[in-house]
Amino acid sequence: MRHLEQLPPWAAVVIALLVVTGASLTVLGGLGLVRLKSFYQRLHAPTLGYSYGTLLIVLASMLMFTLLEGRVVVHEVMIGIFIMATTPITLLMLGRAALRRDRDAKLGHDEAVPPRIPREDRPAEPRGQTGHGEGLEDAGLLPDAEREERERADQARD
Amino acid sequence: MSSEILRFALGYAQIALILALALACWRMLRGPRAQDRVLALDTMYMNAMLLFLVIGMVNGNVFFFEGALVIAVLGFVATVCAAKFLMRGEVIE
Amino acid sequence: MTRAVPHPVLSAVLVLMWLLLTSFSLGNLALGTVIALTAGWAVEHLHPPRPKFRRWSAIPLLMGIVARDILRSNIAVARVLLLGPNHPAYHSGFVELQLRLRDPNAIAVLAIILTATPGTAWIEFEQEDGRLLLHVLDLRSEDDWQTLIRDRYESLLMEIFE
Numbered sequence: 378m379r380h381l382e383q384l385p386p387w388a389a390v391v392i393a394l395l396v397v398t399g400a401s402l403t404v405l406g407g408l409g410l411v412r413l414k415s416f417y418q419r420l421h422a423p424t425l426g427y428s429y430g431t432l433l434i435v436l437a438s439m440l441m442f443t444l445l446e447g448r449v450v451v452h453e454v455m456i457g458i459f460i461m462a463t464t465p466i467t468l469l470m471l472g473r474a475a476l477r478r479d480r481d482a483k484l485g486h487d488e489a490v491p492p493r494i495p496r497e498d499r500p501a502e503p504r505g506q507t508g509h510g511e512g513l514e515d516a517g518l519l520p521d522a523e524r525e526e527r528e529r530a531d532q533a534r535d
Numbered sequence: 536m537s538s539e540i541l542r543f544a545l546g547y548a549q550i551a552l553i554l555a556l557a558l559a560c561w562r563m564l565r566g567p568r569a570q571d572r573v574l575a576l577d578t579m580y581m582n583a584m585l586l587f588l589v590i591g592m593v594n595g596n597v598f599f600f601e602g603a604l605v606i607a608v609l610g611f612v613a614t615v616c617a618a619k620f621l622m623r624g625e626v627i628e
Numbered sequence: 629m630t631r632a633v634p635h636p637v638l639s640a641v642l643v644l645m646w647l648l649l650t651s652f653s654l655g656n657l658a659l660g661t662v663i664a665l666t667a668g669w670a671v672e673h674l675h676p677p678r679p680k681f682r683r684w685s686a687i688p689l690l691m692g693i694v695a696r697d698i699l700r701s702n703i704a705v706a707r708v709l710l711l712g713p714n715h716p717a718y719h720s721g722f723v724e725l726q727l728r729l730r731d732p733n734a735i736a737v738l739a740i741i742l743t744a745t746p747g748t749a750w751i752e753f754e755q756e757d758g759r760l761l762l763h764v765l766d767l768r769s770e771d772d773w774q775t776l777i778r779d780r781y782e783s784l785l786m787e788i789f790e
Contacts, residue, residue: 380595381538389537393544396589400548400555402702403585407555409709410562410578416571417749418720419562421705421765423578424746426555429702431585434548438588442597451648452600456584456607463611465743465750467577470618472751472763475570477622 380445388444392437399433402426416475420468427464432457545593552586573617580610634672639664686788693780698745705746708766718766722751723773727758729782734789738781 384392402425409422435453442450556579563575584606591599633639639661646660681687708718729735735753742750742762752761764773 381541384537384541386537389541392592393540396544396548396592399585400551400589402706403582404551404555404558405706405709407558407578407582409705410575411558412709415720416568416574417722417751417763418765419571419574420749420763421746422709423559423574423581424744425702425705425709426578426581426585428698428744428746431581434585434588438592438600441592445595446597450597452597453588455645455648456588456600456604459604459607459611460581461744463607465740467611467614467618468743469739469750470615470622471570471574471577472749474618474621475568476751476761478568478570 384441384444388440392441395433395437395440399430399437402433403430406430417472420472420475424464424468427460431460545589548589549586549593552582552589556582556586569621573614573621576617577610577614580606580613584610633665633668635668638671639668642667681788683787686784690781690784690788693784694741694745697780701745701747705765708747720763720765721767723762723764723767725760725762725774725777727753727760727782728778729785729789730758731789734785737789738777738785741781742777 381389406423406425406427409425410419413419413422435457439450439453442452559575559578559582563572563579566572584603587599587603587606591597591603642664643657643660646663647656650656650660711718727735727738729738739750739753742748747765749763750760751763753759762773
């Protein structure tokens with residue numbers, strides 16, 4: 378730990394703040410993953426760590442090694458760019474996969490999702506716009522009776 | 536004094552990230568559905584990557600960065616494959 | 629230029645990245661150049677729709693807006709997560725929107741922005757009529773999602789791409 382003493386005090390304080398905030402955001406994301414009730418809600422939780430959690434820790438690491446080595450260290454930008462480019466892809470694909478699975482009649486449903494309407498039947502106005510900004514509220518986990526009814530309706534449509 | 540602050544902050548960050556890993560791991564084991572597990576696995580990859588960065592800062596060693604980069608790449612590929620499988624693999628076709 | 633180096637910007641960025649990751653030397657420069665040219669050639673064979681930028685000057689503005697919005701929604705989502713899932717102060721749900729954007733690159737950028745922002749998740753997009761399904765963690769944080777997306781991101785993206 379000798380290298381920590383070489384840093385000037387202002388840098389130590391800045392790095393400490395960045396690291397603590399970043400790690401706290403990440404652990405909050407983990408907490409959300411455990412606490413939230415439905416998959417679509419949980420999809421939002423890790424984004425905390427993905428966006429500013431990563432950014433702050435990467436910044437702290439860059440600042441520290443730049444000061445320690447006496448030259449500009451920009452290795453970590455690579456991680457930042459990589460995370461920025463890849464997380465939307467993974468989350469998007471997961472969201473679509475989940476929606477597809479929830480609409481599939483052969484799998485048991487346990488979450489209510491808006492059904493897919495074929496193009497010709499689609500109303501002119503988007504669904505879930507009541508004028509007060511409240512979309513279709515999550516029904517969350519469906520009660521058993523409702524789930525069975527939905528499954529029957531799905532099967533009848535096929 | 537300044538190194539004390541930094542040592543405390545880095546220790547806190549390590550504990551917090553390990554806690555985040557444990558929470559994501561709980562979600563991965565608990566499920567209830569496959570997409571929850573994949574999401575939790577992706578989060579675990581990300582937390583492990585951040586943990587590597589912090590450990591690199593504690594040791595003053597730049598080479599942990601390479602490990603973090605490898606974890607990030609592996610996590611991306613693993614999650615995309617799993618999501619693709621969920622979308623195509625077992626339901627349709 | 630188009631035959632030998634199909635994507636000059638991409639290849640240049642790749643060479644730069646290669647030199648950042650390794651130390652600078654003539655051998656690394658040569659190896660990085662070969663890899664970058666191969667990658668550019670591979671991308672050319674995927675036939676991506678080429679982005680046409682109309683207004684470069686709006687890009688920093690968009691990046692600034694996005695960085696600020698992500699920070700704001702980070703704080704909002706952190707609050708929601710601390711309050712817990714059963715708190716009556718927020719409701720999550722699906723919102724359906726109508727997009728005016730048609731350029732595939734612009735839509736991809738919008739998807740990246742909305743997914744990277746905590747609190748909104750891009751779930752489904754119907755290519756032919758521009759209908760978008762979003763999942764929002766806190767529906768009450770904004771009054772009208774349609775106007776929000778249209779005014780804040782869509783108009784800027786249309787300026788840049790179309």
